[in-house]
Amino acid sequence: MVGKNDLAMPPGADPASLSRYLNEAHDEFVSTGQADPALRQLVLESWQRSVEGGLDPEQAMAAIRLDDAALAEIRDTHPLAAGMPVIRRLLVESAADAGLLVAVSDAAGQLLWVEGSASLRSRAESMHFVPGADWSENSAGTNAPGTALALDRPVQIFGPEHLARHVTPWSCSAAPIHDPDTGAVLGVLDLTGGAEVATPQSLTLVRATVAAVEAELRIERLSPSKPAVVSSGWSLPALDVLGGHGATLRHGSTTSRLSLRHSELLLLIAESPDGLTTADLGVALSEDEQATVTIRAEMSRLRSVLGPIELSSRPYRLKNAIDTDIARVRDDLARGQLRRAVATYRGPILPKSTAPAIERLRDELHMLVRSSLLTSDNADALLSFADTAHGRDDFEIWQRTLEVLPLTSPRYTQVAAHVAHLDEELG
Numbered sequence: 001m002v003g004k005n006d007l008a009m010p011p012g013a014d015p016a017s018l019s020r021y022l023n024e025a026h027d028e029f030v031s032t033g034q035a036d037p038a039l040r041q042l043v044l045e046s047w048q049r050s051v052e053g054g055l056d057p058e059q060a061m062a063a064i065r066l067d068d069a070a071l072a073e074i075r076d077t078h079p080l081a082a083g084m085p086v087i088r089r090l091l092v093e094s095a096a097d098a099g100l101l102v103a104v105s106d107a108a109g110q111l112l113w114v115e116g117s118a119s120l121r122s123r124a125e126s127m128h129f130v131p132g133a134d135w136s137e138n139s140a141g142t143n144a145p146g147t148a149l150a151l152d153r154p155v156q157i158f159g160p161e162h163l164a165r166h167v168t169p170w171s172c173s174a175a176p177i178h179d180p181d182t183g184a185v186l187g188v189l190d191l192t193g194g195a196e197v198a199t200p201q202s203l204t205l206v207r208a209t210v211a212a213v214e215a216e217l218r219i220e221r222l223s224p225s226k227p228a229v230v231s232s233g234w235s236l237p238a239l240d241v242l243g244g245h246g247a248t249l250r251h252g253s254t255t256s257r258l259s260l261r262h263s264e265l266l267l268l269i270a271e272s273p274d275g276l277t278t279a280d281l282g283v284a285l286s287e288d289e290q291a292t293v294t295i296r297a298e299m300s301r302l303r304s305v306l307g308p309i310e311l312s313s314r315p316y317r318l319k320n321a322i323d324t325d326i327a328r329v330r331d332d333l334a335r336g337q338l339r340r341a342v343a344t345y346r347g348p349i350l351p352k353s354t355a356p357a358i359e360r361l362r363d364e365l366h367m368l369v370r371s372s373l374l375t376s377d378n379a380d381a382l383l384s385f386a387d388t389a390h391g392r393d394d395f396e397i398w399q400r401t402l403e404v405l406p407l408t409s410p411r412y413t414q415v416a417a418h419v420a421h422l423d424e425e426l427g
Helices: 015-032 041-052 068-078 078-099 117-129 144-151 200-222 260-270 277-286 292-303 326-334 340-345 356-374 381-385 395-404 412-425
Strands: 100-104 111-115 155-157 169-177 185-193 238-240 249-250 254-257
Touching: 015 277, 041 144, 068 078, 068 111, 068 340, 078 111, 078 200, 078 340, 100 117, 100 144, 111 117, 117 185, 144 155, 144 169, 144 185, 169 200, 169 326, 185 200, 185 381, 238 260, 238 326, 254 412, 260 277, 260 356, 277 292, 277 356, 326 340, 326 356, 340 356, 340 381, 340 412, 356 381, 381 395, 395 412
Parallel strands: none
Antiparallel strands: 100 111, 100 185, 155 169, 169 185, 238 249, 249 254
């Protein structure tokens, strides 16, 4: 929810008068450290955070942290890449016509895409508003993308509300984009230009685009997106078991939601290329002895939902190859695509299952993801995992995030506070 204090230029405000007042307040703060109490609270607090982090308002320039190769790799694996067609359709095309810029950052505050007016992009380069630059508060001073990340809410910054002197001619509206499954902050969508960007209508447009992106990400995950394809062009059946109470099975245009028991059976068989006997399945499903007739009955019912996926008996094994989200996570980790692996890892394997073999798979995959993160310097991937329900209380993950997060990150203070909280809770 956006309140009146969140709007940089309320309806009826005169941009010229507001700019004169803010320039005077800005000069006073920079020269004396004193702030006019009439300033918006979020602006005053952001100015204070910025200077406490060591920013020089007269000299600060956003640091460019990603070279072309690193930027290309992050773009290729970042979940927000799937939302860029929506952003371009709803915002970039009209922004280019209006002489504005649209920027998208990752969760660590690094700009990944800056698109829109060609002439404005050229002007923005002089203040390092370019892909690969760090637009956190401590790196670039008060600005909508960095402050939106710091507060995890929509933000507008009008002209001289920016703290860095060379950014004061610009205005911007920004809002965080969240993962539709985990709630983790994926990044920020920003609209940058002149005074017209600081209107309530501009912030409404940004928020509406964010909602459309989050909806698109949700739809993409419910649909058979990017299935594995064999050389003939036929897509492999796909089984998704991460984070859900039951598995989702897709073959062709058919999507089925399996019961927990059928989810367990199909996953165990998919994970055992040599097959499993009825006795094997009994041990895998329960520490108590499972009746052979019960397992055979469940396997018979499972066949009815498998469609073209053929299931052999004695032992039970799949005749067809099947793609699983577990395999995709493992493959991404093996290739070093950590950000993509974290995006695919939407939660533990079948979290409601108490089957011993499923619990072992669950623990093994979770530890594989964690160990990869704990030896990584990828702050964006670490933040995206830490912000989830399965990462919220993971002290080691948060501690590693704090170690690799630049002091200039808009999330640094929040992460440090959470580490201290967890440390206190753990005694």
